[in-house]
Amino acid sequence: MIDDFLAGDLSAVEEAVRKAAAAEIMPRYRQLAVHEIVQKSGPHDLVTAADRLAEENLTAALTALLPGSVVVGEEAVHADPAVYGALGGEAPVWIVDPVDGTRQFVRGETGFCTLVALAVRGEVLASWTFAPVLDQMATAVRGEGAWLDGQRLWSGPPEPGKVLDVAMSHPDFTTDDQKRALLGLGVEGVRARPCGSAGLEYLAIARGSLDAVAFSWESAWDHAAGLLLVTEAGGAHLTLSGEPFRIGDGNAMPFTAARTPATAERVRSLLTPA
Structure with missing residues (x-):
């Protein structure tokens, strides 16, 4: 099942990520009300309505794309730590961070993104990194390379002697x-x-x-x-x-x-x- 999914057109995953950001994150960018920002473990660990609603959106969309899959999302694990155990199970797992860089998001900065990865038994097989303000989408599939907006990514070595x-x-x-x-x-x-x-x-x-x-x-x-x-x-x-x-x-x-x-x-x- 997972091999067939990965061999198919993965653009539906990218579309799901973009739709979640458009529906739940960007309307709240620089528009958050005070009651939409909550501390979790402390003042530097925040969650917003955008985090929660984007994760709910992605959970529904991603599991529909791959029947039998489950989601391990940051906010779901915060609500129930036992959810994290799905990473070691047999079902394909969507690993979701709806707003990575919540502090930056709350401050109205551009440096945040939505992260999605697909894994089986701890091995990550595909990933999507979307920076909605910058409209940049990076993707990777195991053994097939990494891409940013259609251009192949290659990190390359640092210059000799470079700090x-x-x-x-x-x-x-x-x-x-x-x-x-x-x-x-x-x-x-x-x-x-x-x-x-x-x-x-x-x-x-x-x-x-x-x-x-x-x-x-x-x-x-x-x-x-x-x-x-x-x-x-x-x-x-x-x-x-x-x-x-x-x-x-x-x-x-x-x-x-x-x-x-x-x-x-x-x-x-x-x-x-x-």
């Missing part, structure tokens, strides 16, 4: 142990900064405009789409153990994704275990 630009977990979302691990990036030849939308940081790597990321959290909806995009553009990802990051597997944190395997290994070597 590496690395986006890392924002201090608001790291434990003390993780902060200590990320201190390894404070060396000559590396320029580290807090990350914005994870999905757009991964897209920047795939485009070759960012060298690497170093992230310290596992949430599948933040990483599934972008990690496939990066690998299909020629990049790589590694956990502290030297193994690739695998969705839902309890990976060694922090981990990195980068423009090339060699860049990923360099960044991994700097991430000192706590």
